[in-house]
Amino acid sequence: MGYLISVTALWAFSFSLIGVYLAGQVDSYFAVLVRVTLAMLVFLPFLRPSLLRGKQRITLMALGAIQLGVMYTFLYQSFLLLSVPEVLLFTIFTPVYIALLDDLMFGRFTPIYLLTALLAVVGAAVIRYDGIDSGFWLGFFVVQGANLCFALGQVGYRRLAADLPADLAWHNVFGWFFIGAMVVALPAYLLFGNNAALPSTPLQWGVLAWLGLAASGVGYFAWNQGATRVDAGTLAVMNNALIPAGLLVNLVIWSREADIVRLLLGALIMAASLWLNHWLLQRRKAATA
Numbered sequence: 001m002g003y004l005i006s007v008t009a010l011w012a013f014s015f016s017l018i019g020v021y022l023a024g025q026v027d028s029y030f031a032v033l034v035r036v037t038l039a040m041l042v043f044l045p046f047l048r049p050s051l052l053r054g055k056q057r058i059t060l061m062a063l064g065a066i067q068l069g070v071m072y073t074f075l076y077q078s079f080l081l082l083s084v085p086e087v088l089l090f091t092i093f094t095p096v097y098i099a100l101l102d103d104l105m106f107g108r109f110t111p112i113y114l115l116t117a118l119l120a121v122v123g124a125a126v127i128r129y130d131g132i133d134s135g136f137w138l139g140f141f142v143v144q145g146a147n148l149c150f151a152l153g154q155v156g157y158r159r160l161a162a163d164l165p166a167d168l169a170w171h172n173v174f175g176w177f178f179i180g181a182m183v184v185a186l187p188a189y190l191l192f193g194n195n196a197a198l199p200s201t202p203l204q205w206g207v208l209a210w211l212g213l214a215a216s217g218v219g220y221f222a223w224n225q226g227a228t229r230v231d232a233g234t235l236a237v238m239n240n241a242l243i244p245a246g247l248l249v250n251l252v253i254w255s256r257e258a259d260i261v262r263l264l265l266g267a268l269i270m271a272a273s274l275w276l277n278h279w280l281l282q283r284r285k286a287a288t289a
Helices: 002-022 028-046 054-078 084-105 111-128 137-162 175-192 202-227 232-254 260-288
Strands: none
Touching: 002 202, 002 232, 028 054, 028 175, 028 202, 054 137, 054 175, 054 202, 084 111, 084 137, 084 232, 111 232, 111 260, 137 202, 137 232, 175 202, 202 232, 232 260
């Protein structure tokens, strides 16, 4: 849980950095390529190929390609089809996908996880909902593609970890994750990137460096490690905990407008979903015992 809370705080700052210093100024495909490249360089010196079999390496690369490469491709395209509030609103379904995919991959059905995930969606909707226009169903499905990729990456990582030794030194194999992301990020930039919109100031380069080394490098490693140490219900809820955290950082540091009442109410609902998930699981364990 500590991993997920720490990364939530880290990514909460990242959203504002992107929105203030990069969005609309630096080509999005180039930004993704830089982030993936720097994150990969963090872990390449530690990479020990012999620790994983060929199929395991390919699986970890595929997870990186999906969770980072394909997810970002969907997400950035969605901004061409939807307004920002609509994109934000449509991302709240990720916890539901996590709950369902986790049960699917582990061959079970856990109503508790689905219930708490849906409650987290309600909390996020309270914070983010600003009304949507009709006729944007294509954009909706593009955002769901991004949500599914992010959820599939997390759940797939949990499934892979369950089949590997408990004492595996993950920092010695996580480089494969970013190599897989690079397989998507580099061709995407070469095909769709705009060389006329590269970073033009030291501040923009500094923001990209921070996002690549800290938010992407350390962040995704810690987040996926945290995903293997909690139940699916907690993981689902924490995916939407970024919403109040990101809004709070944006409000305090950059003084952007936010509805404090809705922010607090949504955060309380998500906190309640975490408590409910823990309480129901404890009752289930007690009944089993």
